[in-house]
Amino acid sequence: MKSEAASTASAAEAASYSISELAREFDITTRTIRFYEDKGLISPARRGQTRVYSPEDRVRLKLILRGKRLGFSLDESREIIDMYDPAHGNVEQLHRLLQHIEQKRAQLQQQLRDIESLMGELDDAETRARASLAQAENK
Amino acid sequence: MKSEAASTASAAEAASYSISELAREFDITTRTIRFYEDKGLISPARRGQTRVYSPEDRVRLKLILRGKRLGFSLDESREIIDMYDPAHGNVEQLHRLLQHIEQKRAQLQQQLRDIESLMGELDDAETRARASLAQAENK
DNA sequence: GCAGAGGCTTACGTTAACGTAAACGTAAAG
DNA sequence: CTTTACGTTTACGTTAACGTAAGCCTCTGC
Missing domain, CATH: 1.20.5 (Single alpha-helices involved in coiled-coils or other helix-helix interfaces)
Known part of the structure; x- marks a missing residue:
């Protein structure tokens, strides 16, 4: 059996990602990811001090980067992401x-x-x- | 006979535009237009000190603004404009x-x-x- | 002849989106 | 036990793309 996604071991434990994993996957720096958090675009969980990213966090990141490719500002991307919330x-x-x-x-x-x-x-x-x-x- | 474009009077005198005319048309400031010139994206003629814009200058401006809508930097827009030149x-x-x-x-x-x-x-x-x-x- | 209405140059200010670096904590590996 | 790898916070630096303002011409209408 091939090793699973990133951090999930056995069954359905809801995958999680480290900041550097995401940075590598999307070819950005960890600084950038933390910056987005600072701007309120992502809010990862914490295990102690360390940030732990859920699949939803990962999707948000993807949306931000897609927005960037379309020339959106982070504020615009936030607005678009907010359209998705049931809030x-x-x-x-x-x-x-x-x-x-x-x-x-x-x-x-x-x-x-x-x-x-x-x-x-x-x-x-x-x-x-x-x-x-x-x-x-x-x- | 209706009054012609912007500054052309009679026959085929190759229309020209003032900086404020272009600013109004494209809803930008004169500062912005001068800034683009500073960055080497436009090079209007001069009548004395005053800038005089040709239809080609106007097109360049349009291309820059289209680039902006697509999230391009001014450098990228310049590159694209340069692709057009026969140079x-x-x-x-x-x-x-x-x-x-x-x-x-x-x-x-x-x-x-x-x-x-x-x-x-x-x-x-x-x-x-x-x-x-x-x-x-x-x- | 002078008040506007444009136009010009020069120059400092501002915002967004990170980069870069210092200084420190921690956990696995040799 | 000390590298090495990764993580954290804090903070100053940087670039792009203009904004804003000051100070100065110049022409046009009254």
Whole structure:
């Protein structure tokens, strides 16, 4: 039997991760992970002094990093993560949440358009570059 | 006859823009535009001291802002803009350019995947929020 | 002739997102 | 028993991307 995930030994003991394990997996530094905790984006458990990360913590980290790839600030990523929580109390807050979701959707749609046009331009640039290359070779 | 674009009077006099015109159009400050110039992203002409922006300058500005929406740094945007220039000299540079284009494409594809998943999660979040709302209303 | 309305330069200030380093604790390995 | 590996806190440093403000031209309308 192959060794299991990271720290789980036998049955269903809910895997946990050390800070350096996560750092390695996502190619970031431990400093970065602690920084995110400082900013209130993750709240790992503690065994004594040492941080112990749950699978949920790991998912949060993933969401943060995905946000980064999309150019989101940590505050924006926090907002998005909060949309996931079942913690939205009253009706007014729910309405605000829905508005917020709509805004994010609009932003993502703009990004889609931006990517589409940029992709086209990259195609053009490649075509021109290949043309220049061809001309350079048989000159 | 309706008044033409910004500063062009009669025939084909190649429109030009003042810094504040561009600032208004793109909803940024003049400081920001000058900052981009400082960083070598735009190089407007001068009439005396005053900056005079051509349509090409305006396009560059647009590209920078699109880059920002995609989370690019100014350096990255500069690289992308440079891909457009017909200034790639020798063969080696052309090969590097092609590699660069491929990298950007890969990055954009990752962003596409990220947007897709985030969109799906926004849908889920909306569904849950609407469910909570419905339950709150007929409780 | 002077008050605005722009425009310019120079320069210090600010925020986000970490980097870097010091100084210390602890547990397993040789 | 002392490396070695990993963990912790605290704190100052750094870079990008502007914001903000001061001080100074210059043209246009009244």
